Protein backbone atom coordinates (compact mmCIF):
# COMPACT_ATOMS: atom_id res chain seq x y z
CA UNK A 537 0.00 0.00 0.00
CA UNK A 538 1.30 3.46 -0.82
CA UNK A 539 0.12 6.80 0.55
CA UNK A 540 -0.82 9.44 -2.02
CA UNK A 541 -0.29 13.20 -1.71
CA UNK A 542 -0.46 16.25 -4.00
CA UNK A 543 3.11 17.28 -3.12
CA UNK A 544 6.00 15.51 -1.39
CA UNK A 545 8.85 17.61 0.00
CA UNK A 546 12.25 16.07 0.73
CA UNK A 547 13.94 17.97 3.56
CA UNK A 548 12.57 19.42 6.79
CA UNK A 549 14.78 22.51 6.91
CA UNK A 550 13.30 25.98 6.72
CA UNK A 551 13.08 25.95 2.88
CA UNK A 552 11.03 22.75 2.88
CA UNK A 553 8.96 23.71 5.92
CA UNK A 554 7.89 27.13 4.66
CA UNK A 555 7.08 25.61 1.24
CA UNK A 556 4.98 22.99 3.04
CA UNK A 557 3.19 25.60 5.15
CA UNK A 558 2.17 27.76 2.18
CA UNK A 559 1.12 24.69 0.15
CA UNK A 560 -0.95 23.25 3.00
CA UNK A 561 -2.68 26.62 3.44
CA UNK A 562 -3.41 26.61 -0.31
CA UNK A 563 -5.30 23.36 0.24
CA UNK A 564 -2.68 20.90 -1.07
CA UNK A 565 -2.17 17.51 0.59
CA UNK A 566 1.50 17.82 1.49
CA UNK A 567 3.99 15.36 2.97
CA UNK A 568 7.30 16.64 4.34
CA UNK A 569 9.93 13.91 4.72
CA UNK A 570 12.92 14.52 7.00
CA UNK A 571 15.79 12.10 7.60
CA UNK A 572 16.42 13.37 11.14
CA UNK A 573 14.33 15.97 12.94
CA UNK A 574 12.92 19.13 11.38
CA UNK A 575 15.39 21.99 11.72
CA UNK A 576 18.11 19.55 12.78
CA UNK A 577 20.65 20.69 10.17
CA UNK A 578 21.59 24.17 8.88
CA UNK A 579 18.19 25.63 9.66
CA UNK A 580 18.63 24.93 13.37
CA UNK A 581 22.40 25.41 13.66
CA UNK A 582 22.79 28.84 12.12
CA UNK A 583 23.76 32.22 13.57
CA UNK A 584 20.16 33.44 13.54
CA UNK A 585 20.93 36.55 11.49
CA UNK A 586 17.99 38.08 9.59
CA UNK A 587 20.47 40.28 7.83
CA UNK A 588 19.45 42.53 4.93
CA UNK A 589 22.79 44.31 4.52
CA UNK A 590 25.61 42.41 2.85
CA UNK A 591 23.38 40.64 0.33
CA UNK A 592 23.93 40.77 -3.38
CA UNK A 593 21.67 43.57 -4.68
CA UNK A 594 19.69 41.18 -6.93
CA UNK A 595 18.57 39.32 -3.79
CA UNK A 596 16.83 42.36 -2.24
CA UNK A 597 13.31 41.73 -3.61
CA UNK A 598 13.36 38.20 -2.16
CA UNK A 599 15.03 39.31 1.04
CA UNK A 600 12.62 42.19 1.71
CA UNK A 601 9.65 39.93 1.00
CA UNK A 602 11.06 37.45 3.53
CA UNK A 603 11.69 40.13 6.16
CA UNK A 604 8.01 41.10 6.08
CA UNK A 605 7.16 37.51 7.01
CA UNK A 606 9.73 37.43 9.83
CA UNK A 607 8.31 40.70 11.16
CA UNK A 608 4.89 39.05 11.13
CA UNK A 609 6.08 35.55 12.14
CA UNK A 610 3.79 35.15 15.14
CA UNK A 611 0.69 35.93 13.12
CA UNK A 612 1.85 33.86 10.14
CA UNK A 613 2.97 30.81 12.10
CA UNK A 614 0.91 31.04 15.28
CA UNK A 615 3.84 31.08 17.71
CA UNK A 616 7.00 33.10 18.27
CA UNK A 617 10.63 32.52 17.26
CA UNK A 618 12.37 35.05 19.58
CA UNK A 619 12.38 37.50 16.65
CA UNK A 620 14.17 40.70 17.66
CA UNK A 621 14.54 43.73 15.39
CA UNK A 622 17.90 44.63 16.94
CA UNK A 623 19.40 46.38 13.88
CA UNK A 624 22.73 45.70 12.22
CA UNK A 625 25.95 47.69 12.11
CA UNK A 626 28.01 46.94 9.02
CA UNK A 627 31.40 48.56 9.55
CA UNK A 628 34.62 49.01 7.59
CA UNK A 629 38.10 49.30 9.07
CA UNK A 630 40.22 49.48 5.90
CA UNK A 631 40.36 51.97 3.03
CA UNK A 632 39.09 49.39 0.55
CA UNK A 633 36.35 48.44 3.00
CA UNK A 634 35.22 52.05 3.43
CA UNK A 635 34.87 52.47 -0.34
CA UNK A 636 32.96 49.22 -0.65
CA UNK A 637 30.70 50.16 2.25
CA UNK A 638 29.66 53.46 0.65
CA UNK A 639 29.00 51.86 -2.75
CA UNK A 640 27.10 49.11 -1.07
CA UNK A 641 25.04 51.51 1.06
CA UNK A 642 23.89 53.43 -2.02
CA UNK A 643 23.00 50.18 -3.82
CA UNK A 644 21.02 48.99 -0.80
CA UNK A 645 19.14 52.29 -0.59
CA UNK A 646 18.30 52.04 -4.29
CA UNK A 647 16.84 48.60 -3.51
CA UNK A 648 14.60 50.04 -0.78
CA UNK A 649 16.64 49.43 2.38
CA UNK A 650 16.83 52.21 4.97
CA UNK A 651 20.50 52.74 5.85
CA UNK A 652 22.18 55.39 8.04
CA UNK A 653 25.86 56.19 7.62
CA UNK A 654 27.85 56.55 10.84
CA UNK A 655 31.22 58.31 10.73
CA UNK A 656 34.10 57.47 13.07
CA UNK A 657 32.90 59.85 15.83
CA UNK A 658 29.33 58.47 15.74
CA UNK A 659 30.67 54.94 16.03
CA UNK A 660 32.85 55.84 19.00
CA UNK A 661 29.88 57.45 20.69
CA UNK A 662 27.45 54.60 20.02
CA UNK A 663 29.83 51.65 20.36
CA UNK A 664 32.71 52.80 22.58
CA UNK A 665 33.98 49.24 23.02
CA UNK A 666 34.78 48.84 19.29
CA UNK A 667 38.42 49.75 18.60
CA UNK A 668 40.07 51.02 15.43
CA UNK A 669 40.70 54.30 13.68
CA UNK A 670 38.87 55.75 10.73
CA UNK A 671 35.91 53.44 11.10
CA UNK A 672 32.88 53.92 8.87
CA UNK A 673 29.57 52.10 9.32
CA UNK A 674 26.16 51.70 7.77
CA UNK A 675 23.36 50.98 10.19
CA UNK A 676 20.18 49.22 9.13
CA UNK A 677 17.42 49.31 11.77
CA UNK A 678 15.37 46.67 9.91
CA UNK A 679 17.90 43.87 10.26
CA UNK A 680 16.95 41.43 13.00
CA UNK A 681 17.69 38.09 14.62
CA UNK A 682 15.60 35.04 15.52
CA UNK A 683 16.27 31.79 17.34
CA UNK A 684 17.01 29.15 14.70
CA UNK A 685 16.47 26.27 17.14
CA UNK A 686 12.78 27.02 17.52
CA UNK A 687 11.90 28.54 14.14
CA UNK A 688 11.63 25.46 11.87
CA UNK A 689 9.70 23.26 14.33
CA UNK A 690 7.24 26.16 14.76
CA UNK A 691 6.73 26.36 10.97
CA UNK A 692 6.16 22.61 10.61
CA UNK A 693 3.67 22.62 13.50
CA UNK A 694 1.77 25.34 11.62
CA UNK A 695 1.92 23.21 8.49
CA UNK A 696 0.43 20.25 10.38
CA UNK A 697 -2.34 22.46 11.79
CA UNK A 698 -3.08 23.44 8.17
CA UNK A 699 -3.51 19.75 7.26
CA UNK A 700 0.06 18.84 6.20
CA UNK A 701 1.90 15.65 7.18
CA UNK A 702 5.44 15.51 8.61
CA UNK A 703 7.49 12.30 8.63
CA UNK A 704 10.61 12.67 10.78
CA UNK A 705 13.39 10.08 11.09
CA UNK A 706 12.48 8.98 7.58
CA UNK A 707 15.21 8.95 4.97
CA UNK A 708 14.35 9.07 1.28
CA UNK A 709 16.41 6.31 -0.31
CA UNK A 710 14.90 5.96 -3.80
CA UNK A 711 12.88 8.11 -6.18
CA UNK A 712 11.06 6.91 -9.31
CA UNK A 713 9.19 8.99 -11.84
CA UNK A 714 6.71 7.24 -14.14
CA UNK A 715 3.48 8.37 -15.80
CA UNK A 716 3.75 11.85 -14.22
CA UNK A 717 3.90 10.35 -10.72
CA UNK A 718 6.82 10.33 -8.28
CA UNK A 719 7.19 7.28 -6.03
CA UNK A 720 9.32 7.92 -2.95
CA UNK A 721 10.80 4.98 -1.09
CA UNK A 722 12.08 5.52 2.41
CA UNK A 723 14.10 3.39 4.78
CA UNK A 724 11.21 2.67 7.15
CA UNK A 725 7.77 3.51 5.70
CA UNK A 726 5.50 2.33 2.86
CA UNK A 727 6.12 4.14 -0.45
CA UNK A 728 4.57 7.57 -0.93
CA UNK A 729 3.33 8.95 -4.26
CA UNK A 730 2.67 12.44 -5.59
CA UNK A 731 2.63 14.20 -8.97
CA UNK A 732 4.80 16.99 -7.53
CA UNK A 733 8.14 16.62 -5.73
CA UNK A 734 10.11 19.40 -4.01
CA UNK A 735 13.84 18.91 -3.54
CA UNK A 736 14.65 20.90 -0.38
CA UNK A 737 17.39 18.57 0.84
CA UNK A 738 19.87 21.34 1.79
CA UNK A 739 23.51 20.30 1.48
CA UNK A 740 22.36 16.92 0.09
CA UNK A 741 20.08 18.34 -2.64
CA UNK A 742 22.72 17.89 -5.34
CA UNK A 743 22.23 14.13 -5.44
CA UNK A 744 18.46 14.55 -5.91
CA UNK A 745 18.87 17.04 -8.77
CA UNK A 746 21.58 14.88 -10.32
CA UNK A 747 19.22 11.88 -10.25
CA UNK A 748 17.06 13.89 -12.67
CA UNK A 749 19.98 14.92 -14.90
CA UNK A 750 20.49 18.38 -13.36
CA UNK A 751 24.04 18.63 -12.13
CA UNK A 752 24.98 21.68 -10.06
CA UNK A 753 28.28 22.76 -8.49
CA UNK A 754 26.73 22.51 -4.98
CA UNK A 755 29.20 21.85 -2.18
CA UNK A 756 28.81 21.63 1.60
CA UNK A 757 30.62 23.77 4.12
CA UNK A 758 29.92 25.72 7.29
CA UNK A 759 31.17 28.78 9.16
CA UNK A 760 32.49 27.96 12.65
CA UNK A 761 30.26 29.39 15.38
CA UNK A 762 31.28 30.22 18.93
CA UNK A 763 29.40 31.24 22.03
CA UNK A 764 30.97 32.82 25.10
CA UNK A 765 30.03 32.66 28.73
CA UNK A 766 27.38 35.27 29.70
CA UNK A 767 28.79 38.78 30.10
CA UNK A 768 27.23 42.17 30.87
CA UNK A 769 24.73 43.04 28.13
CA UNK A 770 26.22 45.93 26.11
CA UNK A 771 25.59 45.08 22.47
CA UNK A 772 22.10 45.36 21.03
CA UNK A 773 22.72 45.41 17.24
CA UNK A 774 24.45 42.63 15.35
CA UNK A 775 27.89 43.78 14.17
CA UNK A 776 29.53 42.65 10.93
CA UNK A 777 32.83 43.88 9.43
CA UNK A 778 32.57 44.30 5.67
CA UNK A 779 36.10 42.86 5.53
CA UNK A 780 34.54 39.61 6.84
CA UNK A 781 36.67 39.21 9.97
CA UNK A 782 33.95 40.01 12.52
CA UNK A 783 30.39 38.72 12.77
CA UNK A 784 29.10 39.16 16.29
CA UNK A 785 25.96 39.53 18.32
CA UNK A 786 25.02 39.37 21.96
CA UNK A 787 21.85 37.81 23.26
CA UNK A 788 20.05 39.55 26.13
CA UNK A 789 21.07 36.68 28.47
CA UNK A 790 24.62 38.00 27.99
CA UNK A 791 26.33 35.40 25.78
CA UNK A 792 28.18 36.67 22.72
CA UNK A 793 27.79 34.58 19.57
CA UNK A 794 30.31 35.02 16.80
CA UNK A 795 31.32 33.38 13.55
CA UNK A 796 34.86 32.54 12.49
CA UNK A 797 35.96 32.87 8.90
CA UNK A 798 37.01 31.40 6.54
CA UNK A 799 34.35 28.72 6.41
CA UNK A 800 35.32 25.06 6.59
CA UNK A 801 34.42 22.30 4.14
CA UNK A 802 32.14 19.58 5.45
CA UNK A 803 33.59 16.10 6.02
CA UNK A 804 33.81 13.78 3.07
CA UNK A 805 30.77 11.83 4.25
CA UNK A 806 28.88 15.13 4.03
CA UNK A 807 27.23 14.61 7.43
CA UNK A 808 29.20 17.03 9.60
CA UNK A 809 31.43 20.11 9.56
CA UNK A 810 34.10 20.02 12.25
CA UNK A 811 35.57 23.17 13.78
CA UNK A 812 39.35 22.68 13.89
CA UNK A 813 40.73 23.97 17.26
CA UNK A 814 42.91 26.49 15.42
CA UNK A 815 39.75 28.20 14.17
CA UNK A 816 38.60 28.83 17.73
CA UNK A 817 41.91 30.54 18.49
CA UNK A 818 41.80 32.54 15.26
CA UNK A 819 38.18 33.50 15.93
CA UNK A 820 38.99 34.74 19.44
CA UNK A 821 41.97 36.70 18.11
CA UNK A 822 39.81 38.43 15.50
CA UNK A 823 37.10 39.27 18.02
CA UNK A 824 39.52 40.63 20.63
CA UNK A 825 41.27 42.73 17.98
CA UNK A 826 38.01 44.62 17.38
CA UNK A 827 36.57 44.32 20.87
CA UNK A 828 39.36 43.97 23.44
CA UNK A 829 36.82 43.64 26.26
CA UNK A 830 36.18 40.11 25.02
CA UNK A 831 39.84 39.05 25.20
CA UNK A 832 39.38 36.95 28.32
CA UNK A 833 35.91 35.63 27.55
CA UNK A 834 35.54 31.86 27.89
CA UNK A 835 34.13 30.06 24.87
CA UNK A 836 31.57 27.59 26.16
CA UNK A 837 30.45 25.98 22.90
CA UNK A 838 31.70 25.59 19.35
CA UNK A 839 29.74 24.26 16.38
CA UNK A 840 29.11 24.58 12.66
CA UNK A 841 26.66 23.02 10.21
CA UNK A 842 26.31 21.42 6.79
CA UNK A 843 25.23 24.20 4.46
CA UNK A 844 24.83 23.92 0.68
CA UNK A 845 26.81 26.58 -1.21
CA UNK A 846 26.76 27.49 -4.89
CA UNK A 847 29.63 29.40 -6.53
CA UNK A 848 27.56 32.54 -7.21
CA UNK A 849 26.27 32.41 -3.60
CA UNK A 850 22.67 32.47 -4.82
CA UNK A 851 20.15 29.72 -4.07
CA UNK A 852 18.28 27.58 -6.57
CA UNK A 853 14.51 28.25 -6.41
CA UNK A 854 13.30 26.72 -9.60
CA UNK A 855 11.14 24.32 -11.53
CA UNK A 856 13.20 21.48 -12.94
CA UNK A 857 14.20 21.83 -16.56
CA UNK A 858 14.25 18.07 -17.15
CA UNK A 859 11.31 16.69 -15.19
CA UNK A 860 7.77 18.09 -15.08
CA UNK A 861 6.44 18.25 -11.53
CA UNK A 862 9.89 18.50 -9.92
CA UNK A 863 10.90 21.72 -8.10
CA UNK A 864 14.15 22.66 -6.36
CA UNK A 865 14.82 24.92 -3.35
CA UNK A 866 18.36 24.61 -2.04
CA UNK A 867 21.79 26.26 -1.89
CA UNK A 868 21.13 28.85 0.84
CA UNK A 869 24.86 29.71 0.56
CA UNK A 870 25.09 31.10 4.08
CA UNK A 871 22.02 33.35 3.85
CA UNK A 872 19.12 30.93 3.56
CA UNK A 873 17.67 31.40 7.04
CA UNK A 874 16.66 34.98 6.26
CA UNK A 875 15.16 34.35 2.81
CA UNK A 876 13.39 31.07 3.69
CA UNK A 877 9.83 32.43 4.16
CA UNK A 878 9.96 34.07 0.71
CA UNK A 879 11.54 30.98 -0.87
CA UNK A 880 8.67 28.89 0.51
CA UNK A 881 5.93 31.28 -0.55
CA UNK A 882 7.33 31.86 -4.07
CA UNK A 883 7.78 28.14 -4.69
CA UNK A 884 4.32 27.31 -3.34
CA UNK A 885 2.77 29.92 -5.65
CA UNK A 886 4.68 28.51 -8.60
CA UNK A 887 3.53 24.98 -7.79
CA UNK A 888 -0.07 26.25 -7.55
CA UNK A 889 0.27 27.75 -11.04
CA UNK A 890 0.45 31.36 -9.87
CA UNK A 891 3.10 33.97 -10.61
CA UNK A 892 5.33 34.72 -7.59
CA UNK A 893 5.68 38.43 -6.73
CA UNK A 894 9.46 38.16 -7.11
CA UNK A 895 11.29 37.36 -10.36
CA UNK A 896 12.85 33.95 -9.76
CA UNK A 897 14.94 33.88 -12.95
CA UNK A 898 18.26 34.66 -11.13
CA UNK A 899 17.65 31.47 -9.13
CA UNK A 900 17.01 29.05 -12.01
CA UNK A 901 18.71 25.67 -11.97
CA UNK A 902 19.43 26.14 -15.67
CA UNK A 903 21.97 28.89 -14.94
CA UNK A 904 24.61 26.19 -14.38
CA UNK A 905 24.41 25.07 -18.01
CA UNK A 906 26.65 28.00 -18.94
CA UNK A 907 29.62 29.08 -16.85
CA UNK A 908 28.57 31.37 -14.03
CA UNK A 909 30.57 34.10 -12.36
CA UNK A 910 31.85 32.95 -8.98
CA UNK A 911 31.08 35.40 -6.18
CA UNK A 912 34.01 37.34 -4.66
CA UNK A 913 32.91 35.82 -1.38
CA UNK A 914 33.68 32.36 -2.66
CA UNK A 915 37.38 33.01 -2.88
CA UNK A 916 37.60 35.24 0.20
CA UNK A 917 35.44 33.42 2.68
CA UNK A 918 36.34 29.76 2.21
CA UNK A 919 39.40 27.69 2.97
CA UNK A 920 39.75 26.77 -0.69
CA UNK A 921 36.43 25.02 -0.22
CA UNK A 922 35.45 24.73 -3.84
CA UNK A 923 38.91 23.39 -4.59
CA UNK A 924 38.30 20.49 -2.25
CA UNK A 925 40.56 21.50 0.65
CA UNK A 926 39.49 22.03 4.24
Ligand SMILES: Cc1cc2nc3c(=O)[nH]c(=O)nc-3n(C[C@H](O)[C@H](O)[C@H](O)COP(=O)(O)OP(=O)(O)OC[C@H]3O[C@@H](n4cnc5c(N)ncnc54)[C@H](O)[C@@H]3O)c2cc1C
Pocket residue numbers: 546547548549550551552569570571572573574575576577578579580581582583584585586587706707708709736737738739740741757758759760761839840841842843865866867868869870871872873874875
Ligand atom coordinates in the same frame (compact mmCIF):
# COMPACT_ATOMS: atom_id res chain seq x y z
C1 LIG B 1 26.74 27.68 11.02
C2 LIG B 1 25.80 28.36 10.06
C3 LIG B 1 25.45 29.71 10.24
C4 LIG B 1 24.54 30.32 9.38
N1 LIG B 1 24.13 31.59 9.66
C5 LIG B 1 23.11 32.14 8.92
C6 LIG B 1 22.57 33.41 9.27
O1 LIG B 1 22.95 34.03 10.27
N2 LIG B 1 21.60 33.92 8.48
C7 LIG B 1 21.12 33.27 7.37
O2 LIG B 1 20.25 33.81 6.69
N3 LIG B 1 21.59 32.04 7.05
C8 LIG B 1 22.55 31.46 7.81
N4 LIG B 1 23.04 30.21 7.49
C9 LIG B 1 22.45 29.50 6.35
C10 LIG B 1 21.07 28.90 6.67
O3 LIG B 1 21.10 28.22 7.89
C11 LIG B 1 20.68 27.95 5.53
O4 LIG B 1 20.84 28.57 4.27
C12 LIG B 1 19.24 27.49 5.62
O5 LIG B 1 18.89 27.09 6.92
C13 LIG B 1 19.06 26.35 4.62
O6 LIG B 1 17.84 25.70 4.86
P1 LIG B 1 17.51 24.40 4.02
O7 LIG B 1 16.10 24.05 4.35
O8 LIG B 1 17.86 24.60 2.59
O9 LIG B 1 18.55 23.29 4.54
P2 LIG B 1 18.63 22.40 5.86
O10 LIG B 1 18.24 23.13 7.07
O11 LIG B 1 19.97 21.76 5.86
O12 LIG B 1 17.51 21.30 5.60
C14 LIG B 1 17.66 20.25 4.66
C15 LIG B 1 17.11 19.01 5.30
O13 LIG B 1 17.04 17.96 4.33
C16 LIG B 1 17.18 16.74 5.03
N5 LIG B 1 17.53 15.68 4.08
C17 LIG B 1 18.60 15.63 3.25
N6 LIG B 1 18.58 14.49 2.52
C18 LIG B 1 17.45 13.82 2.89
C19 LIG B 1 16.90 12.56 2.51
N7 LIG B 1 17.46 11.77 1.60
N8 LIG B 1 15.74 12.15 3.12
C20 LIG B 1 15.14 12.94 4.04
N9 LIG B 1 15.64 14.13 4.44
C21 LIG B 1 16.78 14.57 3.88
C22 LIG B 1 18.31 17.04 6.02
O14 LIG B 1 18.32 16.12 7.09
C23 LIG B 1 17.99 18.48 6.43
O15 LIG B 1 17.28 18.55 7.67
C24 LIG B 1 23.99 29.58 8.29
C25 LIG B 1 24.37 28.24 8.09
C26 LIG B 1 25.25 27.63 8.96
C27 LIG B 1 25.61 26.20 8.73
